[in-house]
Amino acid sequence: MYSPPAEPADQQRMRRAFAQSAGLVNATVTGPEVWGWYGRTLSSRVEHPDRGDCWLRLLSAPRDRAAGKIWEGNRKAAALFDGHVHKPFLYDTVESTKDGYTYRAELHQYVDEPTCSPSPVLRTRLALPASWWDSLRTDLEYVSGTATDRVAVRQEWVDRSVPRFLGTPSPRITAWATAHGDLHMANLTASPYLLDWEGFGLAPAGYDAAMLLAYCLLLPDVAQRVRDSFPILGTAPGRVAQIIVVTELLQSASRGDHPELVPALQDLITDLT
Structure with a gap:
């Protein structure tokens, strides 16, 4: 889905x-x-x-920045x-530091099925059964009811950013719930497994459904299916x-990132406001 670092030295x-970390967890690539x-x-x-x-x-960060929400996300999500x-089980983690960088290697369960989309922005119509949507809704309900001290969205960021990008006063978040934090079809498989938990935490109630909806806006029939599956959006x-x-x-x-989604996002805001 993404590209290597721009600098060959970083690659x-x-x-x-990565090769060293594979050895540390006794795995063969x-x-x-x-x-x-x-x-x-x-x-x-x-x-x-x-x-x-x-x-x-393998996750990499400069040694003095190897901490915080993203660094600890998958480990804490596994515990909860x-x-x-x-979600794929997390079997093991190991850390190492070299040349000013810290690395965290995570050995996960392998999910032998493709994601629903190669990109967060959905561009191809999906024929997902009702059971798929029921399973996703059940899992997100469990997540939303799980207590955590992690924060995915902060009111302070909302107060700064909504006026800047929308030109309207910022809304006050009055209902909070734990969210996966990055829900889109590139993080969902046919089961559906939910992948990539590093950003989970407290967010506005309905945040995961809203994220999924936004990334599906280029396909109105799929967007409507998201709305039908998650009544909280209404x-x-x-x-x-x-x-x-x-x-x-x-x-x-x-x-x-994803400039092709901007017109649909602007249309959604017009409908909301």
Whole structure:
């Protein structure tokens, strides 16, 4: 989905660290490399002598920044949600530091099925059964009812960003719930498994549904299916969640991410306001 780091030296550094990390968890690389957002992560299918096929994910950060929400996200999500919702189990983590960088390697359960989309922005129509939507809704209900001290969205950010990107006063978040934090079809599979939990935390109620809706806006029939599956989107808290998600994605678009989604996001805001 994403590309390697722009600097060849960073690519080589990550590849060396990945090979070392595979050795630390006693795994053999068996699949092609998969780069994360701006080359911040490197992953691949691996073979483990006890676990069989697994997914090894390497996260990198400068040594003085190897902490915080994203760094700890998958580990803390595993403690709360493994075995309770459809997510890959986290089997092991190891850390290492070299040349000013810290690396966290995570050995996950391998999910042998494709994601519903290669990109967060859905561009291809999906024929998903009602059971798929029921499973997703059940899992998100469990997540939303799970207590956490992690925060995915902050009112302070909303107060700064909504006036800047929407030109309207910021809404007040009055209903909070735990959210996956990055829900789109590239993080969902046919089961559906929910992938990529590093950003989970407290967010406006309905945030996950609003995020999924926003990324599906280019296909109105799928967007309507999201609305039908998550009635909270038609409530006052759901409206607040949508305003916040649109603000986030417009901010992201201002940095060059998914500019093709901007007209649909602007249309959604017109409907909401």
